[in-house]
Amino acid sequence: MIVDPESVREVLSNKSGHFGKQLFSRSFKLLGNGVVNHDGHICRGKINVVEITNSRVCAVVTLLNICRFFPTKNNRRMKEIDREIHKILREVIGKREKAIKNGETNDDDLLGILLESNMRQSNGNAKLGLTIEDVIEECKLFYFAGTETTSVLLTWTLILLSMHPDWQERARQEVLTHFGRSIPDFDSLSRLKIVTMILYEVLRLYPPIVLLTRRTYKEMELGGIKYPAGVSLLLPIVFIHHDPNIWGKDASKFNPERFADGISNAAKHQGAFLPFGGGPRICIGQNFALLEAKMALCTILQRFSFELSPSYTHAPYSLITLHPQHGAQIRLKKL
């Protein structure tokens, strides 16, 4: 478990090339065995994930993973859902392929780019592009990585702004000053200061992904300690985000003010804010996620004030993403 931000940064930046991605378990892969789970790939052109050197079966199979494949009711349902998702995606892909072939659509969105790569493959060079299976896995991954994380970010934001009505009001005033009651435009969203500070502070206290994992490919020295090849390294983002030595005595308090001068001035250590990971494998959706969260939050702030219902119980719980274990019971009042 590596908690010193300097060492975490060294692992994530992977300059030596010897800290690789930890492979997901087979059950985890059901969520989307796409780019997040590949290592050692070569990118040519736009998105070409080829030469996946790291798709060997994991050496360590935990008991939990074995249990996933017993034919229990839940496991059967999981497989059923996986089949359903594949079917839906195949239909979406089939329609798009037809439209591209008939010249009815351009390919400037993600699915278009993935399919372009696949079509290059079908032009005879199997090494160049993605297979349709790859495209399906990337679609699953983008859907999962993109919805679950952003949705828990918004959930925690509503909870924290309910707990801190002064910040809720400051955010609302900023939104109303910029947009009034009209739909926010994308350019102005990036100029919102208070809303951005709030989202950063929520990501610090409740990072949707609490832990990153890597493994050593060969013997490595890190922070004066030697690790042999094949060691799992846990990078607990949530601990680093709550460390008073890094963030000051009020590390456990909700204080968006700490981000008033940007991320690099918020903590004693510049690389200590890691909600999107870091290095070459940093989240590729981070700008999109922040934009989406701002858009949703602005829309809510323009129309409603909100507070926690008495039935709310504060119980952060990490199951892939960090969410409120008993839900977020929030009362909305129309403005």
Ligand code: HEM
């Ligand atoms: C608040 C929202 C989000 C958070 C907190 C988040 C967090 C992260 C983190 C921590 C990683 C690094 C994983 C690692 O290093 O092992 C990551 C990777 C990734 N994220 Fe996000 N993410 C968010 C939103 C999104 C969105 C909206 C998308 C896509 C539309 C997305 C797509 C991805 C992908 C494809 C990767 C894998 C990148 C790679 O391995 O090279 N994420 N995300």
